[in-house]
Amino acid sequence: MNTPQGYRLISVDESRAREVLHVDAFAFAFTVPEKDAGFIHEILPWDRTRAIEVADPMRGTEGTLAAVHASFKFGTRVPGGREVPTSGLSWVGVHPGHRRRGLLRAMIGDHFARSLARGEVISTLFAAETQIYQRFGYGMAATEARVQLGRGAEVRPLPGSEDLIVEVDSASLERHGDAIASIQSRMSRPGTVTTLAPQSLADILMDLEIDREGSEELRIALVRDGADPVAWALFQRKQDWADSGPDGKVRVRAWGALDAAATMRLWGVLADFDLMSSTHAGKFALDDPLLLRLKDFRSAKVTIADNLWVRILDVSEALEARGYAADCDVTVQIDDAFLPHNAGVWRVHVAAGEASVTRDDTTDPASADLRLDIQELGAVYLGGTTVMELVRARLADERTPGTAAELSSAMASDVKPLANFGF
Structure with missing residues (x-):
């Protein structure tokens, strides 16, 4: 360049x-x-x-x-x-x-x-x-859900979650960085940053006065199962008063949890602080356990926004690195104006969850089963968008009937992707 x-x-x-x-x-x-x-x-x-x-x-x-x-x-x-x-x-x-x-x-x-x-x-x-x-x-x-919860938002109870231990403290890289890194490394949701650069951990826990906007210093809620950390959240509270009494707000900067029990225990604390009337947070996957267990979903005031953007740099290496939900054998014409080594026809052969992705120079691009731009390949890579959704939106071109559904089933994920903190 x-x-x-x-x-x-x-x-x-x-x-x-x-x-x-x-x-x-x-x-x-x-x-x-x-x-x-x-x-x-x-x-x-x-x-x-x-x-x-x-x-x-x-x-x-x-x-x-x-x-x-x-x-x-x-x-x-x-x-x-x-x-x-x-x-x-x-x-x-x-x-x-x-x-x-x-x-x-x-x-x-x-x-x-x-x-x-x-x-x-x-x-x-x-x-x-x-x-x-x-x-x-x-x-x-x-994509992510951004949520506003009223104090004490009612959820369907999850037996055992109350047995988890919660620590609430002033956030510290020295005291809490290892616990956050441990939780992130074990999270299974596609899109999760599982291996963090040291600078990323420092950034997550950075607490500049200019960013507080009148709120308290950065706090952490850390959930443990015995000695094992299983959920974390960084938050700040800002006190306010209305005619009817205390009207403070909790803003959750970032959070993560290993399972439904850890999620419910964490949010049981974050949405029920004294003197706070509402808790505001993003980075919820659309299938997050908290959203599914809310008794009154409408009260959560949910909005949807984009979350993580993916650019495929090496088609064969990237596609072979992920797992697949079904077998398939299709040829895909990839258009990539910026990285020409990705452009061309690729055969995607999947068996028993493993993919072999090879360039197919013998196939005329116009006769490949499917045609995708590299942007759309990035959109389906984590399983949040399906190939069939792209076809219906006319963002992918199916040339051989049935092949879009075949690749779509193979690339599907039963867990919606999310990156649980920004960078």
Whole structure:
């Protein structure tokens, strides 16, 4: 991928942390007080942070940064319970003074090339503006429910959940980081980040005063089954008063749980704090046990939003890395304008849950059983969207009757995907 004239792609280390923060502060319209600015040293993977630097005074002050991005080393759970090496794209920003010059395109190309060189077969992200990343082949692989619960929201009881122990404390990386990492590593839901970079854990537990907006310091609720941690949530409460009495709000930043009992015990605490009238949270899968066990679903005030976006970087490696629910043998024409090595006809042969995905240069692309763009392949990768849904939406083209249903059944997941924290 060529860098636009007058610029150069570079790696940046911690010595340029303030410059990276400066670019993203302009790109995302925020200001960090000087006393808090050092946080960026802790949360970025500096061996995987890149920038575009001005190389020509006609483009600006030579040597200054015009655009930045970073990629986190993750393991992502996929259908079948396996873990796929992942490059989590984040901190993508172009300074407003350098927009519309092709810098984002150059950075994405650089991100893809470096991720592939490291053996990372998918890239994931949370999109600030969803339309931007679709241009580069990212598909919406998971959706989430965002929920407002009234205090003491009634749920159908789950025997045994009350026996779990709950610890509520001020959140601390040193005291609680290992427990969060342990829970994440055992979560089975597709889309879960199971292997976290140390910087990701530091970011999850970062508590800047600028982010509190009048709330208390960051707190943690940790659920244990004996000594074993089984659920976690980071939250903040903000006190308020109405004419009728206390009207505080709980905002849950991120959370995760291993099973239904841990989920119910965790939310029994989060939705029933003294002086709080409501609890607000996102990152619920649409089949989450709490949503299914609510006695009054309407009272939860649920909205749906996009969650994780997936970009397939290596078609054969990515498809062979996940598990499958049924056998199939189909040929698929993949269109990928950005990564030409993915474009062409691929034979997807699945037997006993294992896939063999090979390029088929003998088949005329026009006669392949199905045709998919790489964006749509990303959308179905975690099983949240089905191939048949794409066909009905005219986002996939079935040429051989029955093959879309065949591949759809094979790629289906009986657990809806979700990434339970942003990055």
